[in-house]
Amino acid sequence: MPIDSLPRFSLAHLPTPLEELKTLSxxxxxxxxxIKRDDQTGLALGGNKTRKxxxxxxxxxxxxxxxxxxxxxxxxxxCRQTAAAAAKAGLRCxxxxxxxxxxxxxxxxxxxxxLGAACHWIERSQRAAKLAELDAxxxxxxxxxxxxxxxxxxxxxxxxxxVAMQELVAQLGGRRVDHLVFGTSSGGTQAGIVLGxxxxxxxxxxxxxxxxxxxxxxxxxxxxxxxxxxDCAAYIGSPVRVTRDDVKVVYGYKxxxxxxxxxxERDAIRLLAxxxxxxxxxxxxxxxxxxxxxxxxxxxxxxxxxxxxxxTGGSPALFAYAKELI
Numbered sequence: 151m152p153i154d155s156l157p158r159f160s161l162a163h164l165p166t167p168l169e170e171l172k173t174l175s176x177x178x179x180x181x182x183x184x185i186k187r188d189d190q191t192g193l194a195l196g197g198n199k200t201r202k203x204x205x206x207x208x209x210x211x212x213x214x215x216x217x218x219x220x221x222x223x224x225x226x227x228x229c230r231q232t233a234a235a236a237a238k239a240g241l242r243c244x245x246x247x248x249x250x251x252x253x254x255x256x257x258x259x260x261x262x263x264x265l266g267a268a269c270h271w272i273e274r275s276q277r278a279a280k281l282a283e284l285d286a287x288x289x290x291x292x293x294x295x296x297x298x299x300x301x302x303x304x305x306x307x308x309x310x311x312x313v314a315m316q317e318l319v320a321q322l323g324g325r326r327v328d329h330l331v332f333g334t335s336s337g338g339t340q341a342g343i344v345l346g347x348x349x350x351x352x353x354x355x356x357x358x359x360x361x362x363x364x365x366x367x368x369x370x371x372x373x374x375x376x377x378x379x380x381d382c383a384a385y386i387g388s389p390v391r392v393t394r395d396d397v398k399v400v401y402g403y404k405x406x407x408x409x410x411x412x413x414x415e416r417d418a419i420r421l422l423a424x425x426x427x428x429x430x431x432x433x434x435x436x437x438x439x440x441x442x443x444x445x446x447x448x449x450x451x452x453x454x455x456x457x458x459x460x461x462t463g464g465s466p467a468l469f470a471y472a473k474e475l476i
Contacts, residue, residue, distance in 0.1 A: 152387050153313060157208035161235055162200045163192035168321045171459075174425040180446040182456040184327065185428065186318060189435070189463035194234030194261055197227045197463030198339055201310030202302035203235040209306050210241070215296035217242040217288055221277055223409060224249045225433065227464040228301050228336075230258040233267035243267040244284060244295070248274045257470030303338025305381030311342020312349060312382060318458075319350040327354040329451060332460035333438030334358030334399060337371065339462065341378035344397055348390045354458070358399045359438040362408040365401070372397040403441040409433050411474040414440035419468075419475065431464030432471045438462075 167190055171183040191200040210218060218236045222229040222245070229245045236243035245262060251271045255263050262269060272280045281297070288295045298307070330352070334340040340358040347356060363371055372394040379392035405412045411432045418440030419430045430436040442459055451457050468475065 153309065156205065156309065156386065157212040158204050159207040159211060159235075159239055161191075161193050161204050161207065161238060163190065165317045165321060166190050168318070171422075171426050174422065177425055178443070178446050180453055181328075181451045184456065184458040185426075186458060186460045187428075188314075189429070189461045189465060191463065193231055193238070194265065195230075195463075195466050197231050198311075198460075199228045199231040199302050199463075200235070201314055202307035202338060202342075203231060203298075203310070205309040206296075206298050206302055206307050207235050207239050207241075210296035210298075211239065213294075213296060215241065215294045217244060217293050217295045218298060219244045219246070219281070219284060219288070219295045220298040220302075221246040221281065221300050223247070224252075225258045225409065225467045225470050227258060227431070227434070227467065229267070230261045230265070230466065232298060232302075233262050233265040236267070237265050242293070244288070245269045246277060246280050246284065247271055248277075257467045259470070261466055299336075301336030301338050303336035303341070303378060305378060305383075305385045308338045308342035308345065308378050308382040309386055311339050312346035312386065315343055315346025315350045315352055319352055326456060327352075327458045328455040329355045329357060329457045330460065331357045331359060331438070331442050331457060333361050333434045333462055334375075335360070335362050335434065337375040337378050339460075340397065340399075341375045341382060341392075343460075344375065344392055345379040345382055345388070345390060348392070349388060356398055358397070359403060359441045360399050360401050361434055361437045362404060363399075363401060364404045370394075371399060375399075400441065400445070403437060403444075405437070411436075411471055414444070416475055418443055428461070429465045429468065430461070431467045432475065433467055434464050435462050 167187040415436040
């Protein structure tokens with residue numbers, strides 16, 4: 151498999167730590183808990199998108215791009231890490247963000263400003279039109295833009311999590327993990343994990359905890375993730391193929407909606423911080439970890455099993471949610 155020969159730009163501190171949550175495991179009287187610390191990838195305060203961006207930026211540079219363009223919510227961790235990756239690679243960065251520019255930039259928005267990204271504020275429904283407009287403007291200026299989809303979730307970006315699964319299996323050194331759980335939204339991380347598990351020989355069950363969807367039939371999310379997995383397999387030259395039945399998603403934890411902090415996230419953030427000194431973000435990892443704790447309390451996992459939570463990072467967003475968290 152030619153992953154080592156694919157275009158790649160070094161951005162992350164790898165391997166990220168793998169830790170056991172001994173205190174919390176005792177408190178919950180549940181399964182043995184491990185955590186994979188992708189909040190420690192290092193780029194502009196870390197996060198899971200850094201792994202994807204190594205391959206996306208490598209691909210952009212190979213195509214002669216001079217500008218990265220991407221989209222996301224106002225407090226997008228992906229946009230912040232894209233801005234940092236662009237700075238490190240000597241590229242310009244253009245961010246299309248949902249909503250209106252706030253009077254004071256905080257959280258990820260503050261970092262976007264510090265990192266030098268140009269921000270364009272729109273209503274979410276205007277994304278496609280603004281993207282086409284911006285692409286045309288940049289090309290008219292003689293620039294060579296490279297579009298990165300929301301969350302870096304395409305076949306190229308998912309390669310980062312194929313490599314991550316190989317990294318995890320090496321770290322485990324044969325230790326059994328019965329369940330691997332993680333937050334899922336735009337699909338790229340889950341797509342890479344599903345494909346990477348097959349390639350690396352990881353045999354534990356994979357559970358994507360949806361942070362922004364409640365209706366599996368309406369969204370056909372599993373099919374979308376499978377398609378990204380297969381696009382990734384084609385990109386890296388793997389014969390493995392994934393079907394929607396290979397993609398397992400846990401629904402029912404959307405709460406009041408994307409980016410709306412409720413008791414699930416608030417309690418999960420405090421629980422992990424006060425038991426292990428580890429900080430979660432309020433939108434992705436906080437909601438996913440809250441779902442994990444709820445599942446443990448409901449007996450979804452056996453007490454003699456080992457469950458690994460993949461921390462996808464995003465802690466800078468905490469500071470934009472101070473009122474909701476205190």
